[in-house]
Each structure stands twice: as C-alpha cells, then as structure tokens.
Amino acid sequence: MGLAASPQKKRHRQDPQPSPSSPSTSSNPASPIKKIKKSKYANAPPAFLHNGPTSSASKLSNGISSTSVAGTSSSTLAPSSPSRSRTVPASNVSNGLKWTESALKNVDPRIVEARAALPIASGQQAIIDAVRAYDTVVVLGETGSGKTTQIPQYLFQAGFAERHPVQMIGVTQPRRVAATSLARRVAVEMGQPDPAMLPSVKGKARTAAGGIVGYSIRFEDRTTRNTRIKFMTDGMVLREMIGDVAYGPSSKSIASNDALESTSSSSAAVRSNLLLKYSVLIIDEAHERTLRTDQVLGLAKRIQRERKALRQSWLDRGKPSNETEITELKIIVMSATLDADRFANFFATPSRALAANATLTDPKILTAANDKQHVPILYVKGRQHEVTMFHTEEPAQEWTDAALRTVLQIHVSRPPGDILVFMTGQDEIDTLARSLELYSSELPAWAEAESKPLPMSLMIAPLYAALGPSASAKVFAPTPPRTRKVVLATNIAETSITIPGIVFVVDCGLAKEKTYTPGTAVETLEVSEISQSAARQRAGRAGRERSGECYRLYTQEAFKGLALAGTPEIVRTDLAAAVLQLCAMGQDPYTFDWLDQPDATGLQESVLQLIQLGALDIKTLPALNGSDGEAEKGKAKLVLTAIGGKMAMLPVSPAYSRSLIAAGERGPTVARQVRDLIAILSSDRSILVEPSDPEKRDEANKAKSTFIHPTGDHATLLTVLYSYLGESDKARAMSKARKTEGKVDVKVVEKEAREQVRAWCSNHFVHEKAVKNVLHIRKQLRTICRQQKILCDDDLQEKLANSTSAQDEDPSEEESDSSSSSGKGVDKTGLFVTRKTNGISKPSDDEEDTHFTGLRQSLLEGRIANAALKNPSTPNTYKRITSSASAGATFKIHPSSTLHPSKLAREGGGKKLDAILFEELVFTTQTFARTVSVIEPSWLQEFAQRG
Known part of the structure; x- marks a missing residue:
C-alpha cells in the first residue's frame, strides 16, 4: 500500500x-x-x-548478525566457558523441561505460526546461545522485529526461568502503559491468563489464580508465586534493587575487609538487593535514557559482577550447605535505535562502584569477576511489515x-x-x-x-x-x-x-x-x-x-x-530521588557507574538537600585492617540515616516521604491529611478542570470558590477531594435508602447515584477521572503507610468499626472508596461527615485542624528548600530562603494559585503573605511558584534552630 x-x-x-x-x-x-x-x-x-x-527500496533480510567489543571480533558465538556454566543434575533438567512444556500447553497453534513469521524468529537459537555464552548481550533490532515480546519467551523455553528455586526473567520498561500492555500481550501468546484480570485475593488462592506472566508498576502489582516472566517499570526494579539494605544499620554499609566467611552472617542484608530471584534482566528501550534507566544500567552492572564474585567464592569454599546458592545474572540491553557500541563498552569495562568498595569477598575473586568482559552486539535484521x-x-x-x-x-x-x-x-x-x-x-x-x-x-x-x-x-x-x-x-x-x-x-x-x-x-x-x-x-x-x-x-x-x-534525562532533572535510592543501596553517587556523569552542581545540591532533610549523614571511615591507615584517615562517606531508610522505602519523592514521616509524628489526623495530599500531588493530572474558554474560566472560578481555603492551594486541593468523597457518600446513602423502599431496579438506582456524582463534578469543575486516579494512589499509600507504621486516623477508625460494629455491616454493599461508619462521625477515608459549612467537611471534635497547621508544618519539613520570604524591595515577589538559590533570583505566585494578588484583591485583600511554601518553580514568561500555601515565619526559625 x-x-x-x-x-x-x-x-x-x-x-x-x-x-x-x-x-x-x-x-x-x-x-x-x-x-x-x-x-x-x-x-x-x-x-x-x-x-x-509501492515497491520496497531496499529489502532487509531476516536473521542475526553479530559484532562484539572488548576483545572479540568474531561473528561466531563462542560456547560458554566452564567457569561460567552451572552444573545442573540431569533429573533437574528433565523436570524443568517438563514444567516448561506443561506451562505452555495452552498456546494457540495460530499464535505459534504468527510468531514464526516474525523477523527475529530466524535468530532464536543465536540469541539463546549468546545469552548462555556471555554475561551481557546488546540486541539492536528494528521496530516490529518482535524482540520485546519474543526474547523473554525464547529464554523461558530455553530454561532460563526455573521453578525451584524461583528464577525469573525480568523485563524493564520506561513507561507504565508499555509494561502493562506488553505483559498482557505476552500472556496471550503463551496461553496464560491476563495478569490485569488477576483477582484481588491472597495466599494460595492468589497463587492458583496467577499465570507465568505478570507485571509490576507503581501502585499496582500483578504478580504471583507462579510468575516467571515479569514486566516492570524501571522504578519498580529500582525498588527491588534497594532491598532490605535501607532498613539495616549504617554500619552494614561500611563492612570490614575480612574474607567472605566473616561476612556470611550479615550477607542476608547485603544480598537482599542483588535481584537473586532473577536469572535474566532485560533492559528494554535503553535508548530513551531516562534517569531511572541510567540507574538501572549502573546498578545492574555492579550486581552482575558482585553475584559472579559471590558465586565463585561459594564454589571455592566447597558449596557450603548452610549457605544459599547464588546464581549469576545475565543482562540483555535492547532497543530499536541505540548507540550499541557505547552500551557494549559500558558493560565491558570494570565497575567503578564495585572497585571502590571491594569488601564483600576475597580481593582476587572480586578482581577476576570485575575484569573486562566480552559483550556481543546482535543485530536483528528486517521488520515484519514495511x-x-x-x-x-x-x-x-x-x-x-x-x-x-x-x-x-x-x-x-x-x-x-x-x-x-x-x-x-x-x-x-x-x-x-x-x-x-x-x-x-x-x-x-x-x-x-x-x-x-x-x-x-x-x-x-x-x-x-x-x-x-x-x-x-x-x-x-x-x-x-x-x-x-x-x-x-x-x-x-x-x-x-x-x-x-x-x-x-x-x-x-x-x-x-x-x-x-x-x-x-x-x-x-x-x-x-x-x-x-x-x-x-x-x-x-x-x-x-x-x-x-x-x-x-x-x-x-x-x-x-x-x-x-x-x-539523557540525567543532565536535565533533579537528582535528589536518585541519590537517596543509591545511598539506600549502599552506593556512593560520586563513584556510581553512570553511563553519563551527571552535572556536578546538581549532584552536590541533591546531596545537600538530603542532608538537610535528615536522610543522609557524613561519616568518617575508620582505617581498614591491613590498609594504610594514613591514606584512609579522614575519608568521608555518605551514610543513610534511619529516617533516610524509611524515606527510601516510600514510593514518592524525598520531599513527600519526609513530609509523610513528619506528619506521622504529629498524629493520625495530620498523617491522613498529608497522605491524601501526596496522593493528589502525585497524580499526573490536576483534579480541578482549567477551561481554555474565557467564559468557562470565569464560571469555573466561581464554582471553585466554595473550595478555596484561606491558607492556600494545598488545603484547597484537600478540600476538593474531601468534598467529592462527601458527595459520593451522600449519593451512596440515598441509593441504599431507595433500595430498601421496595421494588426498584438496583442497576437503575446505582446508575442514578453515579450520575449524581458526575453532575456534581461537572457543576464544580472537578475532573472525576483524575479524582478516581487519586483515590487509587491513595489506596496504595494507605497500604504503604501501614507497612511503615505511619498511623492514620481512618485506619484506626476502621479497626474500631470492624471490632465494634461488624454485625451492622451490609455484606451486599459494594466496596467503595468512601463508606460511612458509625460511631465517631468519621468514615473510612478520614472524612468528617457530621457537619458541613459551604460544602466543606468540618470536624465533630477538636482533633481536626481546620487551619491545617499540622499539614503545612509537615509539608515545610519536606519542602524547607521551597520556603520563601517576601521581597521588600519589589512588590508581590518572593525569594527562597536557602543559600543554594542564585543571588537575586526572585519569583511571583502563579496566576492559577488561590493566593495570587489579583484573587486576594477580589476577596478584599488584607491577608499577610510574608512567608510562603510552594511545590515547584516554573518558567513561562517569567518565573512563577505553583501550588502555594502561606506559612508562619516563626516556623522557619524553629526548623532552623532544630537543624
């Protein structure tokens, strides 16, 4: 065509x-x-x-061509050396093949035929042989060649994913949509159940329900004990790379220079972040060069060589039965458009990070494991359709x-x-x-x-x-x-x-x-x-x-x-979250294996920001045994604090995680408020509709006036969420009452309740889809807060309601985001529903702070660098209090903020804004602060004295 x-x-x-x-x-x-x-x-x-x-201008043939770096130029793939191969009993191989065949028994023959027509199919054996022979393989193939969907299946069929012990094939993707859609497609091709349809069950029932293919993205895990091919975002594999190290004392990151035998007792903490459940890690779409992709590349390089050293040490010591066998990690880097030589050279050279901390095993073994490698580059020629x-x-x-x-x-x-x-x-x-x-x-x-x-x-x-x-x-x-x-x-x-x-x-x-x-x-x-x-x-x-x-x-x-x-994103983004994650894994951001070295100024600012938040501390290393004490004396190292370890395990930015921890210290009510606000701010879209039409914009501003809180945008956004939940509760209560009246069509009643909420959103210019996304994030944050022992009042109220009024619950009532409970006037969301004024939920007792003082103080602890004082020399301008800001850098409040001077003037003015807290600075025609709240200048003095 x-x-x-x-x-x-x-x-x-x-x-x-x-x-x-x-x-x-x-x-x-x-x-x-x-x-x-x-x-x-x-x-x-x-x-x-x-x-x-039309005819093709140049026909590309199917097949695989190969080049390699770091010492090999032959296109013929070398066999695996004896030192790399694992000795597996014949019975285990037979059982593994039987299990693999059993797992693929439901594959549709038509799908098998379609897969065989893909350009990559002719190179299946070459790819498998290359992965067996080399630690790292770079695959470069055209879009549509089938590499992303087929290579994980080829490796599974070849036995790289074992049943006992669990060995998975991990596939990383830069975006959530890609991870979920690919997992669902591969599941269909393998005759497995759709992971997106996995029931919300636990224990044995969840294991029985799951298939071989699953995915894990932020706030959504669709894997079970059966999962062997796991698609995930770069952020999720980073969380697995953190492991349990963040919970360990800081001394664990400064190990002694003894042999591995002396460190085996603490090896669990060291090994928990080595991706031991993965035999192969496929880093897909590496050409996008997101910050997380660069982190994954650097960490994977170190993990691969560290696992090789640990395995060799285990073999040299006669395979001790009291220690868990550690397997080697295979890495595949692939993309349709990629500077293949650069990636191959990166994995071929020794790991700087591992060499800088050679304390986990015998130095000779470590040196051998961290030596130069051969990294072949496989080119998948052709595409299925032109x-x-x-x-x-x-x-x-x-x-x-x-x-x-x-x-x-x-x-x-x-x-x-x-x-x-x-x-x-x-x-x-x-x-x-x-x-x-x-x-x-x-x-x-x-x-x-x-x-x-x-x-x-x-x-x-x-x-x-x-x-x-x-x-x-x-x-x-x-x-x-x-x-x-x-x-x-x-x-x-x-x-x-x-x-x-x-x-x-x-x-x-x-x-x-x-x-x-x-x-x-x-x-x-x-x-x-x-x-x-x-x-x-x-x-x-x-x-x-x-x-x-x-x-x-x-x-x-x-x-x-x-x-x-x-x-690359690393040269144009804030590095605070990346530095925290690296330090949580015991990595030094200054000696990390970066594919592109980040900006020195940005890296330094991120470290200072985390020190200011209390997440990092600077320790002086003691002289190591057998080393030159004078050379080591005075050498400083970044060490994760207890607060930093907790922050690293929260899947939000360091500023939000620090605010959430501070809120937990201020009580369950503040913790709930901050948790819910973080859910709003973590969403990709605002919950308030901003019409482009000037007439609609005026109408929207009038409708939103019922939500405006005098303290600023943070409390206003929280008020919108709670008002939505209150309206949902009202509609649900009316629906439930109508169901008990007599013969009514249940579906019609439920539809009318949904339409009532939808009409409320339309009238108040609230984006219903965005709110539902916030509620989904909020639900996951509730689970995470429970795990991190951050108590929120809605969790406490839910426990009380379950223990005192379980007999009053209606088992037929559909589970929702907000269902009112009896007793204290607080529903499961923490929304007070006993009395309302102007559409805003008000507390029934003194626990709820209507001025959101605790909320703003908690936000300030995480956003101290985003606090600003009024500039007396220029009207309506502000300047950040931190010394890291450029001299003379001033900004104004964004026109969309409820604290913008034009909006305050319409309300009569008179409000003092001597100090503010903002979420971000953006530059359009000039520099503006967005999502702003007023704070007390005395709070800044208090935090400065505390620090």
Whole structure:
C-alpha cells in the first residue's frame, strides 16, 4: 500500500537501522532510494490518491548478525566457558523441561505460526546461545522485529526461568502503559491468563489464580508465586534493587575487609538487593535514557559482577550447605535505535562502584569477576511489515492545523486502517479531539455534496499518562465495524506499545520535555524537537500488524538536521530521588557507574538537600585492617540515616516521604491529611478542570470558590477531594435508602447515584477521572503507610468499626472508596461527615485542624528548600530562603494559585503573605511558584534552630 506516484509527491521507506559497518553519523541510511518530488499533503490538497502498492527500496533480510567489543571480533558465538556454566543434575533438567512444556500447553497453534513469521524468529537459537555464552548481550533490532515480546519467551523455553528455586526473567520498561500492555500481550501468546484480570485475593488462592506472566508498576502489582516472566517499570526494579539494605544499620554499609566467611552472617542484608530471584534482566528501550534507566544500567552492572564474585567464592569454599546458592545474572540491553557500541563498552569495562568498595569477598575473586568482559552486539535484521515514509515539501506553519488536515485526508482517501497521531501534550490532544469530532459530524454532508461514498465513522481515543489504565482501555480495544479509530497520543506511545489496527502514523516531530536548572531549582516545560531515534520509533508504530504509512509534518532536510539521539534525562532533572535510592543501596553517587556523569552542581545540591532533610549523614571511615591507615584517615562517606531508610522505602519523592514521616509524628489526623495530599500531588493530572474558554474560566472560578481555603492551594486541593468523597457518600446513602423502599431496579438506582456524582463534578469543575486516579494512589499509600507504621486516623477508625460494629455491616454493599461508619462521625477515608459549612467537611471534635497547621508544618519539613520570604524591595515577589538559590533570583505566585494578588484583591485583600511554601518553580514568561500555601515565619526559625 502506498501513496500515488504523482509528480507532486515523494515517498520512501522507513529508514532502516544502520548496519554495523555503516557510519553512526549517517542521517539517511537508505541512500539508494530514487529521488521523487516530496508530498505537499500537509498543505491540504483535495485528496490523497492511491494507485496501488509501492515497491520496497531496499529489502532487509531476516536473521542475526553479530559484532562484539572488548576483545572479540568474531561473528561466531563462542560456547560458554566452564567457569561460567552451572552444573545442573540431569533429573533437574528433565523436570524443568517438563514444567516448561506443561506451562505452555495452552498456546494457540495460530499464535505459534504468527510468531514464526516474525523477523527475529530466524535468530532464536543465536540469541539463546549468546545469552548462555556471555554475561551481557546488546540486541539492536528494528521496530516490529518482535524482540520485546519474543526474547523473554525464547529464554523461558530455553530454561532460563526455573521453578525451584524461583528464577525469573525480568523485563524493564520506561513507561507504565508499555509494561502493562506488553505483559498482557505476552500472556496471550503463551496461553496464560491476563495478569490485569488477576483477582484481588491472597495466599494460595492468589497463587492458583496467577499465570507465568505478570507485571509490576507503581501502585499496582500483578504478580504471583507462579510468575516467571515479569514486566516492570524501571522504578519498580529500582525498588527491588534497594532491598532490605535501607532498613539495616549504617554500619552494614561500611563492612570490614575480612574474607567472605566473616561476612556470611550479615550477607542476608547485603544480598537482599542483588535481584537473586532473577536469572535474566532485560533492559528494554535503553535508548530513551531516562534517569531511572541510567540507574538501572549502573546498578545492574555492579550486581552482575558482585553475584559472579559471590558465586565463585561459594564454589571455592566447597558449596557450603548452610549457605544459599547464588546464581549469576545475565543482562540483555535492547532497543530499536541505540548507540550499541557505547552500551557494549559500558558493560565491558570494570565497575567503578564495585572497585571502590571491594569488601564483600576475597580481593582476587572480586578482581577476576570485575575484569573486562566480552559483550556481543546482535543485530536483528528486517521488520515484519514495511513502512512508507512521507515528508512535507515545506515546513508547516501550524503543526496542529496540519495534523488535523492530514488526519481528515487520510480518513476520506485511504483504505481502512486506524491512525496514530503523535502530539506534544494533553491540551493539544483535547483541542484536536474536539476539532476532529466537529469535522467528522460534517463528513456525511460533504460526501453527499461531492458525490463521494459515505466515509466511515471516526472514533477518537486519547492516550497520555494521566488517563490511567481504565480510561485508555478503548485505545487497545478492537475497532468497531465501519469505524476508523484515531489515537491521539503523546510520546507515551513511541516505544514498545502495539496498538491494534494502527496503519497510519502522523508525526508532528515535537515533544514536551522538562528541564531542571540546578542552582535556581527552576523546572521548565518546553516543546522541543525530537531526535532521529525517536522519529524512527514513531514511524515503526505503523508497521506492527501490516504494511503502513508514516506522515511526518516536517521536511526530509529537517529530519536530517535532528539530533541522532535525545538528551539523557540525567543532565536535565533533579537528582535528589536518585541519590537517596543509591545511598539506600549502599552506593556512593560520586563513584556510581553512570553511563553519563551527571552535572556536578546538581549532584552536590541533591546531596545537600538530603542532608538537610535528615536522610543522609557524613561519616568518617575508620582505617581498614591491613590498609594504610594514613591514606584512609579522614575519608568521608555518605551514610543513610534511619529516617533516610524509611524515606527510601516510600514510593514518592524525598520531599513527600519526609513530609509523610513528619506528619506521622504529629498524629493520625495530620498523617491522613498529608497522605491524601501526596496522593493528589502525585497524580499526573490536576483534579480541578482549567477551561481554555474565557467564559468557562470565569464560571469555573466561581464554582471553585466554595473550595478555596484561606491558607492556600494545598488545603484547597484537600478540600476538593474531601468534598467529592462527601458527595459520593451522600449519593451512596440515598441509593441504599431507595433500595430498601421496595421494588426498584438496583442497576437503575446505582446508575442514578453515579450520575449524581458526575453532575456534581461537572457543576464544580472537578475532573472525576483524575479524582478516581487519586483515590487509587491513595489506596496504595494507605497500604504503604501501614507497612511503615505511619498511623492514620481512618485506619484506626476502621479497626474500631470492624471490632465494634461488624454485625451492622451490609455484606451486599459494594466496596467503595468512601463508606460511612458509625460511631465517631468519621468514615473510612478520614472524612468528617457530621457537619458541613459551604460544602466543606468540618470536624465533630477538636482533633481536626481546620487551619491545617499540622499539614503545612509537615509539608515545610519536606519542602524547607521551597520556603520563601517576601521581597521588600519589589512588590508581590518572593525569594527562597536557602543559600543554594542564585543571588537575586526572585519569583511571583502563579496566576492559577488561590493566593495570587489579583484573587486576594477580589476577596478584599488584607491577608499577610510574608512567608510562603510552594511545590515547584516554573518558567513561562517569567518565573512563577505553583501550588502555594502561606506559612508562619516563626516556623522557619524553629526548623532552623532544630537543624
């Protein structure tokens, strides 16, 4: 399928992946393609024409080619050396094969046939042999070759995932949507149950319900004891890498230089973060270079070599029966577009972090394990379906308008097939969705006027991170008959995700990117050009199920001018969370194995911030036995404190985790408030709707006035959440009362209750989907707070209600986020419901602080660096109190804040804002503070004296 070969248009196939011999700087590998005049489709010609299929410019053959670094140049994969291989009894091998065959007994033969047609299938044995022979393998393959879904299955079939002891194949993904969708797809291919449908049961029932494939993402774990192929986000594997070390005393991170025998008693704490349940770790989409991906790469390198040293020591000591056998870890790094040599060289060289702390085993064994390695690079040639590329002849003046025209032209002129449009953000997606819905309603009239066949219906499906799994379900659902689905997505759909039915891709060539500036702590969200790597990834979305077409809203010359790869996140983000996680694993951020060394200023500021929060301390190392005492004397090391260990185990930013710990010390009510607020702030989308229409904006401001709290935005957001829960409780109570009246349709009553809540959200400009996402995060935070012994009043009330009034519960009542309990006027959410004023829930006793003093003080303990004092020299400006801020750096309160001077003036003014606390600084036309609350200057003095 292709566009007409008319004189006005130009086409070429998707840029193939450069071969190992091709220069890495080549911007257009498919140079032999004949030159035809470029398409002007973005300038909206009457229609696209179709004259039949186009021929391929360069046919790529299937198969695997191989190169390697660090001493080997042969393309033939060497057999595994005796020192690397494990001696496994024949009976165990036989039992393992039987178990593997039994696990795959439900595979559909049609799926097996489809998998065999993938380009990667011809290299299955070569991949398995390479993983067996080498510790680390880099796999580079085109989008659509099948590497992400097939390689984990190949390794499972080859016996890399054992039943006893548990050995899993872990697959990391940069994004949640990719991890969940890939797990579900692989589960289908292996004849396993859908992990997303795993019942909420525990114990033996959960084990029986789970299959071989599972996934783990933030706030959602869909794995069981049966899981052997585990898809997870980079953040989740990092949490497993932390292990139990964060709980251990700081002395454990400063071990003695004795032999391994003397450290075996404490090896449990050391080994708990070595991913011992994983035999293979696949780091997918490594080219995206997120901060977490870089952390995973560095930690995996150290863990791999440390496990090798521990295993060799165990073998040399005669395999002591009182010690658990430690296996070696295989690492596979793969992507469709990757600087393969750079990644291979990174894993081939010794680990700096392990060499800097050579205390876990015998130095000779450690040196041997940390020596140079051979790292082969496997190239998967070809893709299952070809993609025809189209560029605009002239740069588009307005890319959103060009995207609209392109989608409509594809819809009225091209054969059936869904469309994927890459856009920059949620606002642009919502705008284009409204425009498409408007134009699609006029298409029947246009077809009649032009005497053309009636076009198919258009189904608009947005896809961005804030939607959540349930809201994005229709993106992956089959397209209805006589309908064309148009998926409007951010770069979340750029990698690893296969959206069924996509044939056409429209690429704007832009993406939103956050940049953090150390020193000023200003975070800028800017629209910037994507890289050639990202452009190829986007184009590859069109050829997953059949031949496709990609329409780039930029010229071919512009493509050649793009950077080869994107800017690593590590050089443009706040490093505080990364430093805390590394220190929790006993790693020194200054000697860590970074693929790209982070900015020295940013790293130093992050360390100082964590010291200020009480998470880190600086200790002086004692002289080690047998070493030069003078050389070691005075050497400092960052050590995790008890508070830091607790912070590291909370899956939120260091500022939020410190605030949550401080709230727990102030009592259960404050702990509940801070926990709920963190859930709101951790959501990807605001719970308040901000209309772009000026008239709607005025209406929204009036509706939101009922929620405004005089202390600022934090309390206001919390009030919105509690008001929503109060309305939900009211609707549920009315529904329950109607059910007891007599013969009523239960489904109708429940639907009316939902509509009542939905109408309340619409009238008050509250985003219901965002609130539900907050409640989901809040539910997970409740579990985590219980685990960390942070008591909240709703948990205490729930225990009291269960112990005193269990007989009054209605077992038929559907479980919800907010169900009122009797006795104390507090429901399970901690929402006081006995008396309300202006729609705001008020307490029934003195426990609830209506001024949220404890809340703001707890937030200040975690955000002390974000406290600011009023600048007396300039009206309505503020300056941070921390010395790390650049001299003279002042800012204003963002216009969206309830404390903005214009809004205070409408309320009569008179409010003193001598000191404020904010969530973030952003730069648009100037620097603004967002999500602001007023604080007392005396609190700053108190915290300064305490520190």
